Amino acid sequence: MKLGYTIVYVPDVAASLAFFEQAFGLTRRFLHDSGTYGELATGETTLAFADHALGHAHFEGGHVAASESAQPLGMELGLVTSDVAAAHARALQAGARELAAPSQKPWGQVVSYLRCPDGTLVELCTPMGG
Secondary structure: OOOOEEEEEEOOHHHHHHHHHHHHOOEEEEEOOOOOEEEEEOOOOEEEEEEHHHHHHHOOOOOOOHHHOOOOOOOOEEEEOOOHHHHHHHHHHHOOEEEEEEEEOOOOOEEEEEEOOOOOEEEEEOOOOO
């Protein structure tokens, strides 16, 4: 078994794709003609977005929408970069909200936390051991 997809349910798939392209320099791989599902090229594991209507259709009783939650959900997307400070600044310029500025952790990584306009929690971090 391996992790194949992380799918984030959002209010506007195209807007989330555009934000991740602008803020983090990721490349759009696919956006369905319906606009309800899209993917970014992120390496071996796909980062995808689906609209809330699809989430509600999949899960009887619905789901918790990060975009509607005052606090970030108890999960994050971790993006690895050699320059957390520059990536953090770029994301803020694109419309992210800072939750924690870049700081060095006791184990050596530089880490920051942001909240995207769609409510997604993102950790920016340097590679482990580097």
